[in-house]
Amino acid sequence: MQEKAKSIFLSLLEFVDPSTGMPGILRWNSEKRVCSFYEQSFKIGTDRQIHVIGSGKAAPTMAAAAEQIFSDDLTGGIVIGPPDSKAGLNRIKLLQGTHPLPDEKSVEATEQLLNYIEDIPDGSFVFNLLSGGTSALLCKPSDPVTLQDLQQIYSLLLECGASIQEINTVRKTLSDVKGGKLLQRLKGKTVIDVVISDVPDDDLEAIGSGPTTAQTISFDEAISVAKKYGLDRKIPEKVWSYLLKKREEELKGSEKQSTKEIPDHFSHIISSALSVASEAEIMFGKQGFETFLVKPVWTGLIDDFEEHIWDTFQKVLKNRKSGTPLVLIFFGECTVNIKGDGKGGRNQELALRMALRLRELSNSTIFLSAGTDGIDGPTDVAGALVDNQTIDKAIAKGIDPYPYLSNNDSYHFFRKAGGHIRTGPTGNNVMDLQFLISV
Known part of the structure; x- marks a missing residue:
C-alpha cells in the first residue's frame, strides 16, 4: 500500500508537469499568428516581438514549454530558476538564483532580467512565467x-x-520588484502572466509576492x-x-x-493545489478507494494542521460503513515555528508527528506528506511516508523519535529509520499534498 501511495504521488507530478500541460492551454498558430489562451485570443503581427520572462521553481520547465509552443516565432527571453536548474533551452536564457534565501546569484540574475526588460521594444508581447519560489529568486532590495x-x-x-x-x-x-513593482517596468507592452499557484486561494498578490500584480x-x-x-x-x-x-x-x-495597473495586462492561473488534489481524488477512486478530498486548502501552524488531520480522520472512521480502503486527501502548506537547530522541512516534520499518532492504531494505516516541488525545506527530499509501525520499528533500531522532533530534526530521523520520498527538484510547485490511507 505504501508503494501505491507513492506511485500516485509520482503520477500527480507528471499530471502537473508544465512541459506537458502548458501546450494544451497556451496555443500558437504560427501561420495566422494568433495566440489562444483559454477564452482569449491575441493577434500578434509580424511587426510585434514575442518575449518570455519569468521566475520561480517552475520557470525552467515552463520556459521549455514556451519554446515548444512558439518555436522560431519566439524572439527571446530570460527566466530565473532555482539552483541546478536544467531545461535544455535555446532561445530563452536560463539564470539561477537561490532558494529559500536569496543571495548574490538572485540579485545578479534579477539585474540581468531587468536589463533585458528595458531593451524590449514597446508594442511587444511579453509572457511572464510565474511560480512559487519567486520571492527568493527575484530579488532587488530597496x-x-x-x-x-x-x-x-x-x-x-x-x-x-x-x-x-x-x-x-x-x-x-x-523590494523594488515585488508587490507590482516589476509590472511598472513593463509599461507599453502587452503582458500576459502565466501562473502556477503555490498559495492558498490562488491569490495573485501573494504568488511570488506578486511582482506583476498591482496592489x-x-x-x-x-x-x-x-x-x-x-x-x-x-x-x-x-x-x-x-x-x-x-x-x-x-x-x-x-x-x-x-502600484498601478497597466493597459493590456492579463493573468491566467494554469495550475494550483486544488487542481492537483482533485486529480488525486480521481486517481485513488480509480484504484477502488473511498475518497475524501478535505477542503479548503490548508494554511496555518503545523500544530493545528496535525490536529485537523487527526480529528477529520477520527470523524471519518466513526461514520465509516464499508470495509473499502479509504483515503483522506489534504493539500496546502503549514508553517513550523522552529525552536531546534536540526535539519528538516514541514512535510518531514508532519510525517513524523503523524507516525506518532498512527502508532496507537491496529489497522494498517499510511500517511504521506510531500511537496510537489520535490524540495522540503533545506533538504534534498520531497517529504516522507510513514505507517502505524514506523515508530515501533525505529525504536527497535534504537532510534528515539522524540529528540528528533523536539530539535526539528526530522530529516535525520527518516535518514536513519527510512521513509524519505526522493524525487529531485520537479520543476513545479503547487504546494504540498498529504494522503492518509486506512485499509
Missing part, C-alpha cells in the same frame, strides 16, 4: 536595505511561524506583522528605522502606497 539584511529578515520570517501572507506583507516593503503595499501592516512575532527586536536597526520612517509617511498621507 535602498537602504542590503542583501545581508534581507537574508536575515527572510530567515526570521520563515522560522517564526508567520503565514505566507504575513511574510509577503513584509517582503513587499523591502497596495502597507508599511504599517508590515510593522504589525514584525511586532506580532517579536521580530522588531531582531530586525537590523537600519531596516527597522526605514520601516518606521516609511510608515510615518504612509500615515500622514491620505492613502497607502499602491
